[in-house]
Amino acid sequence: MKTSDLSKLQYYIDSLPSKLNAFTEEEFAHKTAPDKWSKKELVGHLIDSATNNHHRFVRGQFEANPVISYAQNEWVLATSYQQMSQELVIDTWKMYNTFLLNLICTISPEILDKHMANGHTLSFLFADYVSHLEHHLEQIFEDFDFKA
Structure with missing residues (x-):
């Protein structure tokens, strides 16, 4: 696994909450269109x-081909992030990502680089997770330039 992916996630855990809290509740919950996610819902999607x-x-770590998928729009709607407080959404994002970073750091390099039946490694999946996070940060912040 690339150390840079670990560093990036740690950087985001440390820096994003204050940047997200700089939005007013109205800005954080604003939807540009009824069928578009607000910043709050984007962070909810990241949760x-x-x-x-x-x-x-x-x-x-122990299944050859774990099949995990989800209907992202339905999850965001069913979880009702739009009705939650800004503080709860941001704190939950931070907590869950701190947890994931700790989890990834405890997995042995041999397991991280083992190929699953789908051809991916856990290292690849983690790098993809960080890339997905950055994609949505670019949607949340118009001037997204704080990559680690």
Whole structure:
């Protein structure tokens, strides 16, 4: 696994909460269109991503081909992030990502680099997770330039 992916996630855990809290509740919950996610819902989607990747990172250690998928729009709607407080959404994102970073750091290099039946390694899945996070940060922050 690339140390840079670990460093990036640690950087985001350390820096994002204050940047997200700089938005007013109105800005954080604003939807540009009824069928578009607000910043709050985007962060909620990132919580859902953390939840599902938690399963991948754990089950990938002992299952040859863990099949984990989710209907992202339905998850965001069913979880009702838009009705939650800004503080709860941000704190939950930070907590879950701190947990995932700790989890990834405890997996042996041999397991991280073992190929699953789908051809991916846990290292690849973690790098993909960080890349997915960055993709959505670019949607949340118009001037996204704080990559680690």
